[in-house]
Amino acid sequence: MDRRESLKALAVGSLSVGAILTGCDDKSKVKEDNKKPGGDDADVYGRTPEEKERDKKLKADKYFTDAEMKTITVLTALIIPADEHSGSAADAGVPAFIEFTVKDQPRHQLPLRGGLRWLDVYCLKHYNKPFVDCSKEQQTALLDHIAYPEKATPEFSQGVAFFTLMRNLTATGFYTSELGIKDLGYVGNRPNEWDGVPEDVLKQYGLAYEEKMLPIYLKIEDRGKLMTWED
Amino acid sequence: MALEIKQKGKVYDVCIVGSGAGGGMAAKVLSEAGLKVALLEAGPKYDPADPEQATQLKWPWQSPRRGASTTRPFGDFDAAYGGWEIDGEPYTTKDGTSFDWFRSRMVGGRTNHWGRISLRFGPRDFKHKSVDGHGDDWPISYDDVKPYYDRVDKMIGVFGSKEGIFNEPDGYFLPPPKPRLHELMIKQAGDRLNIPVIPARLSILTRSVNKDRAPCFFCSQCNRGCTVYGDFSSSSCLVKPAMKSGHVDLYTGAMVREVLTDDSGKATGVSYVDKSDLQEYEVKARVVVLAASACESARLLLNSKSPRFSNGLANGSGVVGKYLHDSTGASRGGFIPKLMDRKRYNEDGVGGMHVYIPWWLDNKKLDFARGYHVELGGGMHMPMYGFGFGMERLNGKYGGADGKMKEAGGYGAGLKNDYRRFFGATIGFAGRGECIAREDNYCEIDPSVVDKFGIPVLRFNYTWSEHEINQAKHMQDTFEQLIHEMGGIALGQKAGADTMYGLETPGRIIHEVGTTRMGDDPKRSVVNKFNQAHEVKNLFIVDGGPFVSQADKNPTWTILALSLRASEYIVSELKKQNI
Secondary structure, eight states, X not given: OOHHHHHHHHHHHXXXXXXXXXXXXXXXXXXXXXXXXXXXXXXXXXXXXXXXXXXXXXXXXXXSOHHXXXXXXXXXXXXXXXXXXXXXXXXXXXXXXXXXXXHHSGGGHHHHHHHHXXXXXXXXXXXSSOGGGSOXXXXXXXXXXXXXXXXXXXXXXXXXXXXXHHHHHHHHHHHTSHHHHHHHTOOOSSOOOOOSSOHHHHHHTTXXXXXXXXXXXXXXXXXXXXXXXXX | OOOOEEEEEEEEEEEEEOOSHHHHHHHHHHHHTTOOEEEEOSSOOOOTTOTTTOOTTOOGGGSTTTTOSSSSTTOXXXXXXXXXXXXXXXXXXXXXXXXXXXXXXXTTGGGGTSOOBOOOOOHHHHSHHHHHSOSOOOSSOHXXXXXXXXXXXHHHOOBOOOOOOTTSOOOSOBOOOOOOHHHHHHHHHHHHHTOOOEEOOBOBOSSOSSTTSOOOOOOSOGGGOOTTOOBOOHIIIIIHHHHHTTOEEEETTEEEEEEEEOTTSOEEEEEEEETTTOOXXXXXXXXXXXXXXXXXXXXXXXXXXXXXXXXXXXXXXXXXXXSOBOOXXXXXXXEOGGGTTOXXXXXXXXXXXXXXXXXXXXXXXXXXXXXXXXXEEESSOOOOTTTTXXXXXTTTSSOOTTSOOOOSSOOXXXXXXXXXXXXXXXXXXXXXXXXXXXXXXXXXXXXXEEOTTSOEEEEEEOOOOHHHHHXXXXXXXXXXXXXXXXXXXXXXXXXXXXXXXXXXXXXXXXXXXXXXXXXXOTTTOSBOTTSBBSSOTTEEEOSSTTOSOOTTSOSHHHHHHHHHHHHHHHHHHHHTTOO
């Protein structure tokens, strides 16, 4: 989708104007700064003037209603809950990321809005209340029908499609957050001296660097020396 | 305000259009020879070290879209401005064919984000018609270009290893980095399958080649542009030193409209529209060098019509725009169960693969004429938008730590643990092969469409032949063999005949060349063996346009070598007063 088309779609999406996001229930412990998707004015990340303008506009718009945000918050925390290692997706600000993403990629708007409605209608029929007001047992009973694509029965296929998208966006939002990257154990994105696979890892896999290649590979202590060649 | 054409600056010795690999090299060589140079670039200034423009070492959460490719085709942190579509600058296609054209309007052009894969063409690559009867031979041989490759190696820096493979010539290499874990596994599988897996050849400084550029610090982000200039981009390694000479005037936001000529048929400069004030300007020069990219330079020539050059400038042959060819591309991913639950360590490495697979077979025994090389991916990368997508296609395929199979998909603590367990356990293979140049693959001027500056746009016509389709089939078989040999599971469905074996849309590999090809015969080529237009002695083309064939290699190193060679020829011809 080109930019003009996505901006057009965005204008349609922004009809749903509501109050400031308050849809975080007590259990999700959303911190103040996690209500933002990231990339704030203080975060310079190499934008062109046109890109800055677009980011600003997307952030100023609002797509999801407060009620929808509340459901999204509950869902993300069910998909990636807090455990002994780290907090939940809701703790990591994933709902705000999803709100930004549907404005940035409007093709996700309808599937998410419609899917949230599908979820609520199912709960109204079976439990007489919307998803967020259901008990955790009722909520997970429904998720068990839609979270496993290969065993889900046909009457839940729309729910499966919605939940798969929610799981994808939740996982991506969580593991690209500071909290999620720490949880994952990714330790790069900093100046480093790559000197090959650690010895214990080589041993674990029964691998070794070839003897004949060792003189050819970079010796890390040479890294700072200007290269010269013998002709 | 009335529209008028203003002249900009003095009369230059040389006017260069485009600041990518070819234009950057020309600017450096010509300015260092003391010539006064006007360097015109259609986009803005760019310096990867400028804090306002830098994206290196940013975290995904610093982008509200977490690096998604909504505004930049290769993600929010990629250095390339522009992309497949540029607002107000369309292109069209013909007869239901497809061609995707990537344009990067900025100082340094597409060298700002490329893969830094820097392969020399081999002896066979320059004379492939003599080998298999297809396409045409170049008017020059590997021996003609070798001294220039040697100098590019030393000037810019490329790591690699001396392998002594006939058609993969060795160069003056920097030491290569040690392979990563999955790369050692691929090497092991390759050894068993008789597929060579050798150190990659990337223009990244494992050691410095001069005092202006620091060595790589292994953040794996070359495509973001390097703040210490530890990799090659034309902006930091060529344009920057050229500017230091004091002989170069850089015109940014200068969208060149046409090459101007006088009554004698000599080029006198170019006309351009300045994007900042939308006024029309001219730059006059004794020599004009086109380096706007293969297709953009062809467009310029075709749009530079005059009574003398009614078919477009330097196009008496009618060859301008023809013989357009891009590399073939097909890919496949694999999941390697033994890489689950990996120990964590920083394996970012350089910005690309540490090993690769050069072409290794004899085409005489195959049903396609030209080869391909294989690029490898994998490892514990920094998560970006898209990380974790499709877990439901993965976590039902393999048992947990307890050996029990799980139901695919899910939610909750078990799912959260799966993301950790599968981190760094997938690999990818991408084949990049040679497409045979054909007259009927071309770009031409669309008779009815102009861009927002009123410049007629390109219309593409491009199809793959059986040679490329059969080559892609072979790639798919190779990928599967390698994945299985590693004890892995190939992901997704194997691409079949219905999708031309996953062959990418032409243009997609961004190696398009051939539109102003070189040759000794002015009736069948646009430039001579020194990249000089047959019909206009003071007009040169130093981008990928002059390529007769593109080999199964990435074109940049050859563009650099030929631009260096052509630029020195310009200096010597000017001295001899031949132009």
